[in-house]
Amino acid sequence: MEIGHFIDGKRVAGGSGRFADVFNPATGEVQARVALASAAEVDRAVQGASAAQPAWAATNPQRRARVLMEFVRLLNRDMDRLAEALSREHGKTLPDARGDIQRGLEVAEFCIGAPHLLKGEFTDNAGPGIDMYSMRQPVGVAAGITPFNFPAMIPMWKFCPAIACGNAFILKPSERDPSVPIMLAELMIEAGLPAGVLQVVNGDKEAVDAILDHPGIAAVGFVGSTPIAQYVYARGCAAGKRVQCFGGAKNHMIVMPDADMDQAADALVGAGYGAAGERCMAVSVAVPVGDSTADALIERLIPRIEKLKVGPYTAGEDVDYGPLVTRAAMERVKGLITRGVEEGAKLLVDGRGFTLQGYEKGFFVGPTLFDHVRPDMTIYREEIFGPVLSTVRARNYEEALALAMDHEYGNGVAIFTRDGDAARDFANRVNIGMVGINVPIPVPLAYHTFGGWKKSAFGDLNQHGPDAFRFYTRTKTVTARWPSGIRSGSEFVIPTMQ
Numbered sequence: 001m002e003i004g005h006f007i008d009g010k011r012v013a014g015g016s017g018r019f020a021d022v023f024n025p026a027t028g029e030v031q032a033r034v035a036l037a038s039a040a041e042v043d044r045a046v047q048g049a050s051a052a053q054p055a056w057a058a059t060n061p062q063r064r065a066r067v068l069m070e071f072v073r074l075l076n077r078d079m080d081r082l083a084e085a086l087s088r089e090h091g092k093t094l095p096d097a098r099g100d101i102q103r104g105l106e107v108a109e110f111c112i113g114a115p116h117l118l119k120g121e122f123t124d125n126a127g128p129g130i131d132m133y134s135m136r137q138p139v140g141v142a143a144g145i146t147p148f149n150f151p152a153m154i155p156m157w158k159f160c161p162a163i164a165c166g167n168a169f170i171l172k173p174s175e176r177d178p179s180v181p182i183m184l185a186e187l188m189i190e191a192g193l194p195a196g197v198l199q200v201v202n203g204d205k206e207a208v209d210a211i212l213d214h215p216g217i218a219a220v221g222f223v224g225s226t227p228i229a230q231y232v233y234a235r236g237c238a239a240g241k242r243v244q245c246f247g248g249a250k251n252h253m254i255v256m257p258d259a260d261m262d263q264a265a266d267a268l269v270g271a272g273y274g275a276a277g278e279r280c281m282a283v284s285v286a287v288p289v290g291d292s293t294a295d296a297l298i299e300r301l302i303p304r305i306e307k308l309k310v311g312p313y314t315a316g317e318d319v320d321y322g323p324l325v326t327r328a329a330m331e332r333v334k335g336l337i338t339r340g341v342e343e344g345a346k347l348l349v350d351g352r353g354f355t356l357q358g359y360e361k362g363f364f365v366g367p368t369l370f371d372h373v374r375p376d377m378t379i380y381r382e383e384i385f386g387p388v389l390s391t392v393r394a395r396n397y398e399e400a401l402a403l404a405m406d407h408e409y410g411n412g413v414a415i416f417t418r419d420g421d422a423a424r425d426f427a428n429r430v431n432i433g434m435v436g437i438n439v440p441i442p443v444p445l446a447y448h449t450f451g452g453w454k455k456s457a458f459g460d461l462n463q464h465g466p467d468a469f470r471f472y473t474r475t476k477t478v479t480a481r482w483p484s485g486i487r488s489g490s491e492f493v494i495p496t497m498q
């Protein structure tokens with residue numbers, strides 16, 4: 001099977017002659033190849049988007065919102081079909097794939113409120129006979145570059161608000177799992193979106209660079225690893241675009257001595273190993289406070305980890321997690337586990353040797369647990385993005401807080417405690433963008449905003465929620481005065497409205 005692009009309302013074949021393999025991660029087989037766009041193909045997509053955008057911007061916001069309303073209905077109608085396509089390329093379980101779609105769908109639902117969210121501000125009588133008002137106008141053509149780990153949710157986080165605001169949108173999804181983004185674009189057309197308003201261009205660095213350099217694109221949103229986020233931010237800003245980039249993570253979960261240990265252990269297993277750890281909000285570091293907390297936690301973690309069911313998405317709804325996305329990802333994670341052992345961490349559960357009968361070529365890694373990890377170790381400093389949980393023992397609360405704060409990433413963090421005072425202090429002081437209190441994966445809902453701090457995000461606005469409507473619009477402020485004052489002649493002093 002060959003996957004091309006989606007331009008001007010229909011699927012088109014790639015013309016560059018360059019392709020990338022798309023795997024079924026459970027079997028290791030190549031199941032498709034995806035076209036990698038050239039700069040000329042990106043340009044063609046931008047031309048189509050630029051042509052479609054003015055009429056779309058002129059469509060009243062309520063009508064634009066109705067397209068999203070219908071899109072939500074179609075997503076629900078096609079949920080199982082989309083989830084199956086998603087799991088087949090990504091490897092995550094079917095319930096998790098449905099969650100991926102659902103979390104994008106909720107952003108589409110939020111964007112149905114565009115008529116309200118796009119209202120400007122108005123000052124009546126700002127001066128004698130003067131009214132002042134601001135409008136939120138679309139930026140024009142925006143683009144989104146998205147990662148492999150949420151091939152439905154993150155594209156929707158980007159294109160739903162951009163399109164609701166009256167922009168046209170160029171989506172460059174991950175080349176690892178490109179099927180679902182094109183299916184989403186088809187559903188948008190079925191929902192009534194005019195052709196050209198949403199273009200999907202598959203590709204790699206060449207397509208990304210073409211987007212960053214293209215003068216017809218006004219804003220770029222990126223989600224992926226931190227080195228690429230920094231690169232996209234620098235190059236996009238240098239080209240004069242509005243850019244927001246969301247990067248990698250190393251999320252800590254602090255377990256206080258007074259926490260419910262069974263609840264904390266359950267939370268850690270779900271947040272550490274769900275989706276094989278391929279989530280930017282996965283918990284990858286457990287920080288028990290005090291040795292007795294650490295011992296009590298580990299004692300509960302090990303039997304839970306040993307019971308985890310790892311397998312292909314086809315093995316049933318009770319599979320806990322599936323394979324990693326590629327062989328390279330699997331080898332990298334196994335290599336980091338070996339590095340952890342070499343650097344002196346204590347390996348309590350080793351997932352390197354995991355195999356599954358009938359799926360020997362799949363990209364599986366078993367759940368892995370380390371204890372006595374230190375901050376100078378590679379497995380602590382780097383984002384592993386696999387089913388590996390590291391335990392760093394802290395002597396007290398201040399040490400645990402400092403550990404999370406000193407890490408270069410600042411996406412998510414959690415504290416498990418029964419002490420409201422400690423929880424409040426933690427939420428106030430920690431320098432991390434999303435905080436969970438007895439919640440291991442604190443991903444904000446669609447009507448709040450999502451974004452990390454430190455090296456987890458570049459740019460000054462978050463994703464979805466009200467910030468998305470700020471990112472995808474420009475403010476224009478009009479000062480209007482009607483005749484009577486104008487008749488008095490020229491004014492040479494800057495108006496002060498007194």
Ligand code: NAD
Binds near residue numbers: 148149172174385
């Ligand atoms: P990635 O950085 O490899 O790829 C992201 C996007 O960038 C893809 O579309 C890819 O084609 C493109 N890309 C890759 N290499 C490039 C290059 N050299 N030049 C230009 N473009 C390039 O990330 P990934 O492996 O797809 O996704 C996993 C990463 O994403 C993890 O680090 C994870 O933490 C992060 N992530 C962050 C968030 C967040 O909101 N902070 C959410 C999800 C994932």
